[in-house]
Amino acid sequence: MARLRSWLLAIGQWFGLRLRRPEYGNGFRRPRSSISWAYVFGSGAFVLLLVEFVTGVCLALVYSPSAETAWQSLLNLNYQVPFGWYLRALHFWGSNFLIILLIFHLIQVFVLGSYKYPRELTWIIGVLLLLLTLGMALSGEVLRFDQESYWDLVIGFTLAGRAPLIGPFLVHFLMGGPIIAGATLMRMYLMHVLLVPAAIVVLTALHLLLVYRLGISEWPMPGRVVRRETYLTNYRTVLDREGEPLIPNGLRKDMIFAMLTVVALIVTAAIMGPKGPNGPPNPSIIRTRPHPDFFFLWVEALMGLLPSWLDTPFGLVVLPILVVGLIALPLISPVGERAILRRPLSLVVATVMVTVLIVTTWLGTYDPWSQEMDAWSGTPTPVEYLKGRTPLEIQGAILIQAKQCRNCHSLGGAGGMRGPALDTTATRLTRNELIRQILQGGGNMPAYGKALKPAEVAAIVAFLATMHPPNEPPAHNSAQPAIPPATGG
Amino acid sequence: MSDSSETTCEDSYVGPHTSRRGFLLRARNLLNVLLLSAFPLPIVGDLLAPLRRKAFLKWVSLGPASAFPENQTRLAVYKNPFRQPTDGVTADIPCWVRRLTGDSFQVFSDNCSHLGCPVRWFPQSELFMCPCHGGTFHADGSRGSGPPPRGLYVYPFKVESGELWINAGEMPLMTLPRP
Numbered sequence: 001m002a003r004l005r006s007w008l009l010a011i012g013q014w015f016g017l018r019l020r021r022p023e024y025g026n027g028f029r030r031p032r033s034s035i036s037w038a039y040v041f042g043s044g045a046f047v048l049l050l051v052e053f054v055t056g057v058c059l060a061l062v063y064s065p066s067a068e069t070a071w072q073s074l075l076n077l078n079y080q081v082p083f084g085w086y087l088r089a090l091h092f093w094g095s096n097f098l099i100i101l102l103i104f105h106l107i108q109v110f111v112l113g114s115y116k117y118p119r120e121l122t123w124i125i126g127v128l129l130l131l132l133t134l135g136m137a138l139s140g141e142v143l144r145f146d147q148e149s150y151w152d153l154v155i156g157f158t159l160a161g162r163a164p165l166i167g168p169f170l171v172h173f174l175m176g177g178p179i180i181a182g183a184t185l186m187r188m189y190l191m192h193v194l195l196v197p198a199a200i201v202v203l204t205a206l207h208l209l210l211v212y213r214l215g216i217s218e219w220p221m222p223g224r225v226v227r228r229e230t231y232l233t234n235y236r237t238v239l240d241r242e243g244e245p246l247i248p249n250g251l252r253k254d255m256i257f258a259m260l261t262v263v264a265l266i267v268t269a270a271i272m273g274p275k276g277p278n279g280p281p282n283p284s285i286i287r288t289r290p291h292p293d294f295f296f297l298w299v300e301a302l303m304g305l306l307p308s309w310l311d312t313p314f315g316l317v318v319l320p321i322l323v324v325g326l327i328a329l330p331l332i333s334p335v336g337e338r339a340i341l342r343r344p345l346s347l348v349v350a351t352v353m354v355t356v357l358i359v360t361t362w363l364g365t366y367d368p369w370s371q372e373m374d375a376w377s378g379t380p381t382p383v384e385y386l387k388g389r390t391p392l393e394i395q396g397a398i399l400i401q402a403k404q405c406r407n408c409h410s411l412g413g414a415g416g417m418r419g420p421a422l423d424t425t426a427t428r429l430t431r432n433e434l435i436r437q438i439l440q441g442g443g444n445m446p447a448y449g450k451a452l453k454p455a456e457v458a459a460i461v462a463f464l465a466t467m468h469p470p471n472e473p474p475a476h477n478s479a480q481p482a483i484p485p486a487t488g489g
Numbered sequence: 490m491s492d493s494s495e496t497t498c499e500d501s502y503v504g505p506h507t508s509r510r511g512f513l514l515r516a517r518n519l520l521n522v523l524l525l526s527a528f529p530l531p532i533v534g535d536l537l538a539p540l541r542r543k544a545f546l547k548w549v550s551l552g553p554a555s556a557f558p559e560n561q562t563r564l565a566v567y568k569n570p571f572r573q574p575t576d577g578v579t580a581d582i583p584c585w586v587r588r589l590t591g592d593s594f595q596v597f598s599d600n601c602s603h604l605g606c607p608v609r610w611f612p613q614s615e616l617f618m619c620p621c622h623g624g625t626f627h628a629d630g631s632r633g634s635g636p637p638p639r640g641l642y643v644y645p646f647k648v649e650s651g652e653l654w655i656n657a658g659e660m661p662l663m664t665l666p667r668p
Contacts, residue, residue, distance in 0.1 A: 068577030150579070151606060155621070157660065158605035171660075173537065178545030178659040179582070182575040282578035284566040286599055286607040289620045303604060304622040308636035311603075369623050373609060403614040408623065418623040418635075446625040446633030451615040 018121045019213060028212060029243035030250050031235075033219035038112065040257035041105035042211075047258040048098040049204065051265065052136075055091040056193070063143070065189035067182035067281070070145035074277045088274035090265065095137055097265050099295050102130050110329075110350055113338030114217035116226045120330035122210040127327045129203050132196055134295060139192040141293050145185055146277035151290030153180050159303075162312045180283075215239065220338035227335060289373070297364025298357055304369035305360075368417035375406040375415040382412035389466060396463025399456050403448070419445060426468040430475050434461045545571055545659040551596070554653040557588040562610045562628065564599075570658045584644060584655065585610055585617070587628065594653060597630045598642035598661040605660075608641065617641065 062081055064073035077084035106126070109115055115123035138156070142149045157175060161167045176183030218238050244250045275293075279285055292300055306314055325332075333346075340347055372379075381397050389397070400406065400422070408418035415421075420428075429437065438457055441447035452460070468474045507515075547570035557563055565586045572580035585608075587595040597617075599607045606621035616633060617626035625633035630641040642661035647654050 066575045066577070067579045068575045071577075154600065154605040154660070158600070158603075175660070178571055179569055180660065181569065181571075181579050182573050182577070280578050282581050283599075283607070284564075284581040284583040286564065286583055286609055288607060290606055300621075304636070308603065308638055311636065370620060371618050371623050371625075373618065373620050376611075376613075404611050404616065404618070405614075407618060441634055444623060444634050446616055446627065448614065450627070451613075 015121070018118055018210060028215075028246050028250075029239055030216040030246065031218035031238050032242040032244050034216045035244060035250060035253060036219065037253055037257070038108055039216065040254050041101050041108055043251075043254040044258045044261045045098055045101040045105055046204070046208075047262060048094055048101060048265070049200070051094045051262070052091060052098060053197070055087050055094065056197075058087050059091055060193055065143070065185060067145065067185050070143070070185060071277055071280045074144065074146075078274060085274050086269060089269035089272065091140075092275045093269045093272065094265055095133075095140060096294065097261065097268075099133060099137060101261070102133055106130060107350070107354065110346070111340045112217065113220050113226075113340070113343065115330040116336070116338060117228055117231055117330075117334045119210070119214050119217065120334055122207060122214065123330045124327055125203050125207045125210065129200065129207060131323070132200050132203070135196050136192060136200070137293060137295050139188045139196065142185065142188040143192055144276050145281050147279040147281060147285060147288045148276065148290060150180065150281040150283060151288060152292055153184065155290060155292075159311075159315050163316055217338075220340075222337070222339040222342050224339075225335070225337055287373075289370070291367075292364075294361060294365075298360035300367070301360035301364040301369075304367060305363070370416070371407040371418050372416040373407060375410075376401055376404040379406055379411075379414045382414075385411065385467075390462070392459050393463045393466055396459035396461070399452075399460050400463065403451065403456075403460075405460075408445070419443075422464065422467055424468055424472075425464050426466065426474040427472050428475055429464075430477050431461055431465055432477070433475075434464050546656050547571070547658050548647070548654045549657050551584075551586060551653045551655060553651055554588075554592065554594075554648050555651065557586050557594070557653065559588050559590050562587040562612065564610070565596075567655070567657065582657070583607070584657070585641075586653070587630075592648045594646050594648070595630060596644040596646045596653075596655045597626075598644065600642065600661050601626075601637055602632070602639050602641060603635070603637040 059077065062073060062077050062084065064070055074088075077088055079085070109123060109126070142153055157171045157180070160174065161171045163170060172178065174184070174187065175181075176187050215235060218235065279288065291297075302314060303311055337343055381401060386394055386397055400409075400411075405422075406415040408416040410417060410421045411423060413421075425434070435457060437445065438452065438460060439447060439449040448457075465474060549567045549570050551565045551567055557565075563586050564583055566581050566583050569576065569580040569582050583599045585597040585599055587597070589595070601608050601619040601621065601624050603619065603622055603624050606619050608617040608619045608624075608626060610617050615628045617628075617630075619625070619635070619637070622636050624635035624637040626637070626641050627633050630643055632638075632640050644655040644657055646656075
């Protein structure tokens with residue numbers, strides 16, 4: 001009991017130290033070294049949050065959160081309500097800008113080591129705010145109740161449904177029934193306009209309060225180590241010697257940056273317009289291509305690129321561990337060096353994570369792992385591949401179109417990228433290997449044995465065997481040299 | 490009487506001799522606790538209502554079986570049997586109906602078994618192709634290639650007086666047993 005009480009006391013003191021009244025003397029001041037362009041992202045994000053709240057309230061005046069009428073109310077906003085399209089554009093692009101700024105803010109605080117003692121709680125709340133904002137982005141995408149958001153919901157629920165034991169229960173709870181319907185939209189609406197915003201308001205207030213009480217961190221210097229015993233005294237000395245009042249100097253760069261951000265948002269929203277809605281959320285319209293908004297493209301990319309047996313462990317084990325690790329970071333390393341060059345492990349981990357995020361997001365914008373469902377009928381065979389070909393070879397070229405090969409394989413740079421391009425296939429596979437691959441499939445290719453007659457296979461192979469550059473011979477079985485020796489050379 | 494007037498309110502809670510006032514106070518507190526704990530029950534019940542795992546399955550008609558030609562696979566759309574008045578177009582659920590011969594059918598969910606994207610049937614190559622991560626399925630619903638861990642979900646079906654019925658209503662999730 002005594003031990004429990006001492007623990008509780010210690011926890012209370014931990015929070016008390018961070019939320020105590022500040023002792024700054026006259027007004028809030030920040031170290032002069034912190035008035036830097038590297039420190040402007042947090043305040044910029046705050047301004048965007050205000051923009052999101054204002055535009056969100058305006059949109060909620062018109063939006064109808066019913067599966068029957070949501071889509072129509074979006075069209076109404078786009079085409080009837082004065083400036084409705086612009087409010088939607090501001091809200092959509094504002095959320096994109098906000099998430100980008102939050103990520104910049106996170107990277108900034110990480111690189112500068114500002115999350116260390118005594119600002120651990122500020123970081124933890126900040127990461128929670130980032131997660132909540134991503135939740136807003138996700139539920140907001142659902143409120144744009146169109147084909148895309150319907151199928152994004154399906155993907156999200158299918159992934160959640162894989163959680164062991166609780167999966168189906170969790171999905172039923174989130175869907176509000178056995179299948180995506182009006183109740184699902186209502187739940188997402190409630191999250192988007194009430195529950196999550198309330199949490200964001202409370203946590204943002206706490207975040208700002210902590211910034212006010214603990215002060216803004218000074219620029220890190222190599223060798224200036226954070227110690228629990230000395231940091232606060234040192235910080236106060238820094239403030240005394242080179243503290244700047246917040247107004248006017250302390251906020252100058254923040255104001256300029258926030259202004260530029262808002263101008264960029266206004267211009268982007270005016271030029272790009274609102275996103276969607278595309279087709280109505282009718283699941284029986286199956287000619288559709290689900291795509292998440294850009295902040296979740298990396299998830300889509302990893303789902304497409306990871307071997308399928310790693311999908312579930314990644315989504316349900318690795319991802320939660322990464323998130324918990326991110327939240328708990330200041331508890332893992334609360335003291336020590338702040339300069340990034342003196343934190344090599346942090347530097348490597350951060351670089352790898354940022355690189356993976358950027359590359360997977362970029363890949364997600366053109367998803368090479370997807371089939372292009374209309375390539376077989378919409379992308380013709382390049383004419384130069386047909387010149388001077390025998391009838392059998394031309395028949396093969398026709399079959400390659402008709403049998404949907406182009407959905408995965410490109411010719412002349414057009415078509416799906418799921419499988420290898422067929423332009424130089426003959427330099428990689430011999431005729432026998434081509435036949436085997438077509439009949440039995442393998443790699444990521446389904447077996448076509450049942451769908452093709454032998455004559456059709458012969459025609460396709462005849463065409464593919466011509467797919468080599470003029471100056472490069474086709475592949476051949478080295479045990480049986482098929483190419484006649486060159487004469488005269 | 491004079492004794493009890495001297496004891497304070499707090500004293501009456503404890504001790505071997507409980508006064509009438511003490512007993513009533515305790516009874517009131519107990520009642521309050523009961524009421525307070527009963528109050529949120531309907532709220533919790535309402536929130537957790539979707540968790541009650543009764544089977545959300547009903548027999549739905551897909552129309553006359555003769556509408557599906559033999560040896561072909563066609564898209565059919567049924568109304569979600571558990572739809573609410575405000576569900577709008579989200580109640581139109583598609584499925585792929587493959588008629589082999591006679592009354593022998595296979596009815597597939599259009600949700601890819603990887604992440605649920607809508608698969609599309611291509612009769613020329615006899616494949617279902619998924620637009621998301623490159624999964625394919627053969628004509629009989631078995632896994633063809635790509636990331637799907639198994640074949641398409643197959644609805645239980647029956648043919649009664651010339652009409653094709655399937656047992657449907659629930660989003661086919663990976664974790665559900667495959668009938």
